[in-house]
Amino acid sequence: MKTFTFFLALFLAFTVITAEDNEEQWFASSINPFDQKKRDISAKITFFEGHSLDNAACYGRDGLPEYDAKSTDFIGAMTGLNNCYKCLEITNPKNKKKVVVKIIDKCAGCKKNQVDLTRTAFSKIANPDDGIVNIKFRAVSCPSK
Known part of the structure; x- marks a missing residue:
């Protein structure tokens, strides 16, 4: 159970970090020149x-x-x-x-x-x-x- 919890926590941390990176990339690509x-x-x-x-x-x-x-x-x-x-x-x-x-x-x-x-x-x-x-x-x- 401890192993499962550890991998679940690791997976969630990775997901949050990846989502933040993707959000920044989306924002940078959608910037209006104005x-x-x-x-x-x-x-x-x-x-x-x-x-x-x-x-x-x-x-x-x-x-x-x-x-x-x-x-x-x-x-x-x-x-x-x-x-x-x-x-x-x-x-x-x-x-x-x-x-x-x-x-x-x-x-x-x-x-x-x-x-x-x-x-x-x-x-x-x-x-x-x-x-x-x-x-x-x-x-x-x-x-x-």
């Missing part, structure tokens, strides 16, 4: 214009205020809706140019950490003829108007 404002994230940018600006997914959603987008706005789209109304500072590592954009839409065709910008925002840091550009971004506080 939760880590100091961290630069490698990504790609593209741009959108025209009717793609109409009826952005963040407009009036979950009590968020409506936002009348124009092609001259410094705005962007990312996958999912959890980034609505958050801001990014995007840097082109080749020319060191930067732009701050507000995420106001979801991008159905974007991959993880890809940002789809208005042509105006894209043009601030890259040539639109390039189409897709490697960048770094980090979450920042949105500037006041």
